[in-house]
Amino acid sequence: MTVVTTYRQDALPARGNAGRMGTVTAASATRGRESKSRERRDQLAESALVTLGQLGYARTSLREIAQNSPFSHGFVHYYFADKTELITYCVRHYKRQCVTRYDTVVSESATAAELVERFADELVETIEQEAPMHRLWYDLRTQAMFDPALRPDALAIDATLQDMVARVLERYAELDGRSLAVPVAVAYPMLDGVFEQALLRHLSGVPDALTTLRATACTLLPRLLRVR
């Protein structure tokens, strides 16, 4: 069984106005349709992300997504050709808002010590507020180990998250007047592993999972800089 994966533009619906559409119609009307179409897709993605975060990738059916949204299950297949197309669109949609998570920490911290503290706080707060979202991300990344169709997205998001960590660490090094002891490509998986473990333990009801995460971050970050 061979699977042919075709890349589709994010803005174009699956079957809606996907075909030839600018034949006679005015360009303005087409643009109006396109924007409305994207709007619908984003509405559905927003709703689907909640369900996906609750149930996980495998247990979430298209019907369940539709049921937890103001739309019907036929609506889903009108705007998305496939289940995987919906999923990847949802995760890309989530990615956009996730990247800016630590930007204020980077821009507002005046000293290295302050940056560490605020970074650790933000780590904890992220789990407290968006634990379902993050387990969904880990779910997708793990499924990418099995399904080749998910790998480009998983690797791309990983790269984006690594860039996010890079901005934090490089600003931290700059504030402290030192340089990074390990490349970001090493530091990111390390921090990610610590974060993932804390997420699992937090979801499992381990009481001090988040306080441990905070302490770990505070002791770990200084060790990522070169000894003076």
Add this chain to the structure above:
Amino acid sequence: MTVVTTYRQDALPARGNAGRMGTVTAASATRGRESKSRERRDQLAESALVTLGQLGYARTSLREIAQNSPFSHGFVHYYFADKTELITYCVRHYKRQCVTRYDTVVSESATAAELVERFADELVETIEQEAPMHRLWYDLRTQAMFDPALRPDALAIDATLQDMVARVLERYAELDGRSLAVPVAVAYPMLDGVFEQALLRHLSGVPDALTTLRATACTLLPRLLRVR
């Protein structure tokens, strides 16, 4: 919908001789049956682990497991009451043989430098030889974030793996005459994150994923010890 989870002994089959059986039968025959029952369960687990490693937790059906084994799909339900019972039994079965993975590295390395080299080699070899097994483990751990029934097993296996890493690192510190700079509870998630990232990249066809893993391990381990 409430789900009642009942813990079952590993040695007892689901419905086979699980009921009252030692009424008139000789105890020796009962023991013989028990051992044969466990043998059957292990045979099925061995076969199921291959399928699970190929398809992943969600995509693997009981029929698929049976089809890739010399047994029928009814056989599965004769020895295992539930799908989750089969899965957890399989993973426990795998856990037993995984723990001893780095024991020779610990016992045979004469110097700290040799231990680092052999540990890094073993990391790479593990991915090369048992990538499907490890993505299955990551799959199960991620599913535990959603399904509470899997959490005890996931946390238990994580603890076992952490103990394994602890034996390596403590021996490494001993050989080098230094002490660990970070507790093992921090070092394990770090190394696990690096390993997980390398596994994903290796499965995704990134060419230098394993050589990068090896280099990372060699530079990371010395940084886990206190400065002299």
Add this chain to the structure above:
DNA sequence: CCCAACTCTTGACAGTCGTCACGACCTATC
């Protein structure tokens, strides 16, 4: 040698899944 218990296979049931065709509704254009 027979009978009973154990072992395992076959077949089927109820439910859910992704997918799609059909038709109703709405909107805008002539």
Add this chain to the structure above:
DNA sequence: GATAGGTCGTGACGACTGTCAAGAGTTGGG
């Protein structure tokens, strides 16, 4: 205001799932 096309809900199909009942096949004890 008729009409064509975009938009979306309803219903159904086929495939697949976990689960279980019923009955063959096998084994061992009397």
